[in-house]
Amino acid sequence: xxAQAPPSALVGTVLAFADDELVLGWRDSEWTGVAPFLEEDxxxxxxxxxxxxxxxxxxxxxxxxxxxxxxxLAFDRAPEEYxxxxxxxxxxxxxxxxxxxxxGLYETADAIRVAALKESDWPELAGLAxxxxxxxxxxxxxxRMWLEKLKGNERFEAAFTELWPYxxxxxxxxxxxxxxxxxxxxxxxxxxxxxxxxGFAALHEEMTMVRRSVPGAxx
Amino acid sequence: MIWxxxxxxxxxxxxxxxxxLEAPNREFAEAYAVEFYGRRAESVALxxxxxxxxxxxxxxxxxxxxxxxxxxxxxYSLKIKLREARERAGxx
Amino acid sequence: MLERMGDDExxxxxxxxxxxEVGDPMPEDYRKALIKFIEMHxxxxxxxxxxxxxxxxxxxxLQRKLALTAxxxxxxxxxxxxxxxxxxxxxxxxxxxxDLIAGKTKFHNVFxxxxxxxxxxxxxxxxxxxxxxxxxxxLLKCSYAPYARIMKKICWEExxxxxxxxxxxxxxxxxxxxxxxxxxxxxxxxxxxxxxFHGNRIPAEDDPMYQWRIKSxxxxxxxxxxxxxxxxxxxxxxLTVPDPELRxxxxxxxxxxxxxxxxxxWVVTGHGxxxxxxxxxxxxxxxxxxxxxxxxxxxxx
Numbered sequence: 277x278x279a280q281a282p283p284s285a286l287v288g289t290v291l292a293f294a295d296d297e298l299v300l301g302w303r304d305s306e307w308t309g310v311a312p313f314l315e316e317d318x319x320x321x322x323x324x325x326x327x328x329x330x331x332x333x334x335x336x337x338x339x340x341x342x343x344x345x346x347x348x349l350a351f352d353r354a355p356e357e358y359x360x361x362x363x364x365x366x367x368x369x370x371x372x373x374x375x376x377x378x379x380g381l382y383e384t385a386d387a388i389r390v391a392a393l394k395e396s397d398w399p400e401l402a403g404l405a406x407x408x409x410x411x412x413x414x415x416x417x418x419x420r421m422w423l424e425k426l427k428g429n430e431r432f433e434a435a436f437t438e439l440w441p442y443x444x445x446x447x448x449x450x451x452x453x454x455x456x457x458x459x460x461x462x463x464x465x466x467x468x469x470x471x472x473x474x475g476f477a478a479l480h481e482e483m484t485m486v487r488r489s490v491p492g493a494x495x
Numbered sequence: 496m497i498w499x500x501x502x503x504x505x506x507x508x509x510x511x512x513x514x515x516l517e518a519p520n521r522e523f524a525e526a527y528a529v530e531f532y533g534r535r536a537e538s539v540a541l542x543x544x545x546x547x548x549x550x551x552x553x554x555x556x557x558x559x560x561x562x563x564x565x566x567x568x569x570x571y572s573l574k575i576k577l578r579e580a581r582e583r584a585g586x587x
Numbered sequence: 588m589l590e591r592m593g594d595d596e597x598x599x600x601x602x603x604x605x606x607x608e609v610g611d612p613m614p615e616d617y618r619k620a621l622i623k624f625i626e627m628h629x630x631x632x633x634x635x636x637x638x639x640x641x642x643x644x645x646x647x648x649l650q651r652k653l654a655l656t657a658x659x660x661x662x663x664x665x666x667x668x669x670x671x672x673x674x675x676x677x678x679x680x681x682x683x684x685x686d687l688i689a690g691k692t693k694f695h696n697v698f699x700x701x702x703x704x705x706x707x708x709x710x711x712x713x714x715x716x717x718x719x720x721x722x723x724x725x726l727l728k729c730s731y732a733p734y735a736r737i738m739k740k741i742c743w744e745e746x747x748x749x750x751x752x753x754x755x756x757x758x759x760x761x762x763x764x765x766x767x768x769x770x771x772x773x774x775x776x777x778x779x780x781x782x783x784f785h786g787n788r789i790p791a792e793d794d795p796m797y798q799w800r801i802k803s804x805x806x807x808x809x810x811x812x813x814x815x816x817x818x819x820x821x822x823x824x825x826l827t828v829p830d831p832e833l834r835x836x837x838x839x840x841x842x843x844x845x846x847x848x849x850x851x852x853w854v855v856t857g858h859g860x861x862x863x864x865x866x867x868x869x870x871x872x873x874x875x876x877x878x879x880x881x882x883x884x885x886x887x888x
Contacts, residue, residue, distance in 0.1 A: 305643050305652075308659050309636035310872035312879035314667035314680075315516050315527040321660040322530055325653055332649045347648045370872070372879045414529075421522045425883055486705045487647035490765050495647040495705070495758055497671075514737060515671050517680075519883050531664060535744075553588040 282398040287341050289448075290401060291349070292359035292469065293389065294334035296446065298350055299364040299476075300382060301327030302483060306369035323379075323415055330408050337400055351487050355472065355480045363442035365473040373431035374439065380419045381436070381443035384458055386412065388451050442467045497546040498524045500531065502538040510542050589613075601730045601800045608732050609675050617799055621731055622676050623692075624801055629669035630687050630694035631719075632662045637865045638702045639711065647705065654751045658712065661744045668737040675733065688870045690857045695719075697780050699859020706769030709759060710777050712752025714817060718784045720745045721812050725804035753820075760824045767825075774821070775829045782830075782843065783851040785809040814841040 281287075304324035311317035335346035342349075363382060368374040390412065393405035426432040440459075444452045444466035456463040487495070498518055501510040513532050518524035528543045581587040589611040592600065597614055607613055639659050646652035670680045686692040697715050702708070723742050729735040759766035786806040796802040814833075818841070821828060832844045854862070 302644065305656050308643060308656060309633075309640045309663060310868070310876075312876035313517070313884065314663055314670070315518060315523075315531075317663045318660055318667065319526055319530045321656060321663070322534060325656050325660075328649060328653055328656070332653075335649075350649055351647070370875050372876055417522075418526055421526060424522075425519070429882060431878070482644050486642075486645045489705075490763055493647075493762050493766055495651055495755075495762075512736075514668055514740070515675075516667065517671075517884065523883075531667070 281341050282401070286396070286398060286401070287338055288359070290334055291338050292361075293393075294331050294338060294349070295358045295360035296364050296382075297327045297331035297334060299358070299360045299479070300378075301325070301331060302479065303364060303366070303368065304375075304379075306367075307375065310369070312372055319418060323418060326411055326415060330411070333404055333408070337404060340400070351484050355477055358472070358476075358480070359469055360472075361442070361446045361469050362467050362471070362473040363439065363446055365476045365479065366439075366442070367475040367479070371431075371435070373426065373429065374435040376419070376422045376426055377432060377435040377439050378442075379415075380423045381439055381459070382446065383412065383416050383419045385443055385446040385455050387416065388454050388458070389447060392451065441465060445469060496520075496524075498528070499544050499546050499549060500528045501542040501544070502532045503540040504538060506539055510540070513538070513541075515546065598798055602798070604800075605730065606732045606735075607730055616795075618676060620795060620799065621734070621801060622673055622678050624796060625669060625676070625731075625734055626673050626678065626683055626686075627693050627695075629666050629673060629683060630692055631698060632666035632669060633687070633869070634694045634698040634865060636662050636666075637868060638698060638700070638861070639708065642702065642705065642708045645705070651755065655708065655712075658748050658751060661748065665737075665741050665744070668740065669734075672731075672733050672737060684869075684873060688866055688873065690866065693855050696783055696851055696854045696859070697777075698865070699854045699862045700776075700780055701861040703776070704769050704773060705755075706759065706771075706773030707777070709752055709755035709770060710773040712748055713756050714752070714774075714777065714781055714821075715784075716745060716748045716752060717817055718781055718809075718813050720749065721809050721816075722785065722804070725802065725809065728800070728803045730800040756824070760826075770824075771826055774826055778829050779847065779850070780854075781813075782810070782846040783848070785813065787846075787848050787851070811841055814843070815839075 301324050304320065304327060307317070308321045308324065309317065311320050331350065332346050335349040339345050339349055363378060366374075366378070368378060387409075390405050390409050394402055394409060396402045396405065440461055441464050443459075444455060444463065445468050447455055449466075452463055452466065496518060497515050499515050500513045502513040503510050516524070516527050516531060518527050524543050524545075528541050532538050532541055578587065589605075589607060591612040594614050594616070597617065601607075607617075636659050639655065639662075643652060643655050643659060646655055670683055673683060674680055683692070687694070697711075697718075702711070720742065723738055723745065726738045727735055727742065729738065756770055759770050788807045789805070791797040791805050794802070794805070797805065814835075818828065818833065818835075830844050832842060835841050853859075857863075857866075
C-alpha cells in the first residue's frame with residue numbers, strides 16, 4: 277500500500293478516532309485543578325495529556341493524506357464536520373462517578389479499536405496504533421484501579437449503565453459484540469456517531485475562541 | 496495511607512528520598528509515584544514504601560563510651576613503625 | 588535528632604546554618620510560623636491553578652494545550668508536596684483546605700485577579716512565575732530541611748514554566764498587531780500586582796521569618812532581582828512598562844512608583860476582584876467530590 281493513499285473510508289475512521297481523543301482529552305482536562313484529591317489530579321491530567329497527544333499524532337497522519345496540519349484539523353473545522361462519538365462529548369466535569377465510568381468504558385472500547393488498527397494495511401497507522409497501545413496500558417491500569425475501588429458504588433453503577441449505549445457507539449457495529457463480552461453486558465442500541473451530544477456546540481465555541489480571534493495567526 | 500517514595504536518578508546511584516504521597520493501596524501508590532517522580536523521566540527507578548513500614552533510627556550509634564578506634568581509619572598510626580622498618584631494610 | 592534548646596539558642600543555631608528535620612523539637616513559635624508560611628505557599632499553588640486552567644480549554648494549538656496542561660499539573664503537584672510538609676508539621680491537609688475556603692488563610696495577591704485574554708496566559712507564565720521563582724530559589728536555603736528539599740523539585744519544574752511563558756509571548760510579539768496588543772494590554776494590567784508581589788520593605792532585623800532563616804531574602808532584594816532579570820527582557824520586545832518612574836540608577840538600583848500597599852493588603856485579605864468566585868469554585872468542587880474521598884481515602888486509614 278506504500279505508493280497509494282489509504283482508502284478514504286479508513287482516513288475517515290482515523291479522523292473520527294482523532295476527534296474522539298481530542299474531545300475526550302478536552303473533557304478530561306476540565307478536571308485539572310479540581311479533581312477529588314491532589315494526587316489523582318496529577319494522574320488524571322497525564323491521562324488528558326496522553327489523549328491530546330494521541331489526537332495530535334492521529335491528526336498529523338490524516339493531514340499527511342488530506343493536506344493541512346494537525347492544528348487546522350483539530351480546530352478549524354465547523355462543528356458539524358467533527359465525527360466524535362457522543363460518549364466523549366458529554367459534559368461530565370463535577371461528576372467523578374460518570375467520569376470514571378466513561379474512562380473505563382472508553383478504554384475498554386478503545387483497546388478493541390486499537391488492536392484492530394494495529395493490523396491495518398496502512399503501515400503508518402499500524403505503527404502509530406502500536407505506539408498508542410503501549411501508552412494506553414497506563415490508562416487501562418488507571419481505569420482498572422478506579423473501577424475496582426468504585427465497584428458497587430451506587431452512583432458509579434448508575435452512570436455505567438447510563439453510558440453503556442454511548443460506549444457501544446464508539447465502535448463499528450462489527451466490534452460491539454466483543455465489547456459486550458469483555459464488559460459482561462448485553463448489547464443494546466448504541467448512541468451512534470452523527471448527531472452531537474448536547475454541550476458540543478458550547479465546547480467547540482470555547483475550544484476555538486482564541487484561535488478564531490486572530491484567524492491565521494501563529495500562536 | 497502515606498507512602499514514601501525513594502528515587503534513583505541514574506543507574507547504579509543510591510536511592511534517595513523524593514517525597515511522600517497519600518494513596519489508599521499499592522496500586523494507587525504505584526500510579527501516583529510514577530506520576531510524581533517519573534513523568535518527566537527524571538528517575539530510572541522508584542521504591543515506594545508505606546510510611547509505617549519504615550523503621551526510623553534517629554541516633555544510629557551511641558557516642559563512644561569505650562575507645563573503639565580499631566574501627567576507624569584514624570585509629571591506626573603507621574608512620575613511626577614504617578620509618579623504623581625502612582631504616583632496618585636500608586630503604587629509608 | 589536535635590536536642591531541645593531554648594529560643595535564643597535555637598535562633599543562634601539556625602543563623603549559623605543549623606537545619607531542622609521532621610519531628611525535631613522546635614519552639615512553638617517557629618513551628619507556627621513555618622506552618623503559616625508554607626501553608627500560604629500551598630494555597631497559592633492551588634489558587635494559581637484556577638486562573639490558568641480556563642485557558643487550557645481555549646488553547647489555540649495542540650502544543651500550547653499540552654504545555655499549559657502540563658504547567659497546571661505541575662502546580663497541583665507542587666501543592667501536593669507542600670501540603671504534605673504542612674501535614675507533617677501537624678496541620679492536616681483537609682484543615683488547610685477548610686481554612687482556605689473559609690477565607691482564614693492567605694494566598695499570593697496575583698491569584699486574586701481575573702484573566703481576560705491569551706495575552707494573560709503568556710504574561711502570567713513568564714513574569715508571574717519569574718517573580719515566584721525568585722522567592723522560591725531563596726527558599727532552597729530554608730532552615731526547615733523537608734521544605735528546602737521539595738523546593739529543589741519545585742524550582743526545577745518551574746524553569747519549564749518560564750520558558751513556556753516566554754515562548755507564548757514571543758509567538759505573539761512576532762505575530763500580528765492584534766496579538767502584540769494582547770500582550771501589552773495584559774502587561775498593563777499585571778504590572779501593579781507584580782510590583783506588589785514580593786511584599787513591602789521590611790528590614791531583616793524586624794522580620795522573624797528572616798531571623799529563623801525561613802526566608803533568606805528580604806522583600807526588596809527579591810523585587811530588585813526581578814526587575815534586574817526581566818525589565819530589559821520586556822523592553823527589548825518593544826513592550827512598555829506602565830510606570831514612567833521605572834529606571835535603574837548608576838548604582839544599579841531600580842527606582843519605581845511606590846506600589847499600592849493598601850491594594851495589596853486589601854486583596855490578600857480576601858477582597859481581590861476574583862477572590863470570591865475562585866474560593867467559591869474551590870468550595871463547590873470540594874463538595875461535589877467529598878463522596879470520592881470518603882469512598883477512597885477514608886477506608887484505607
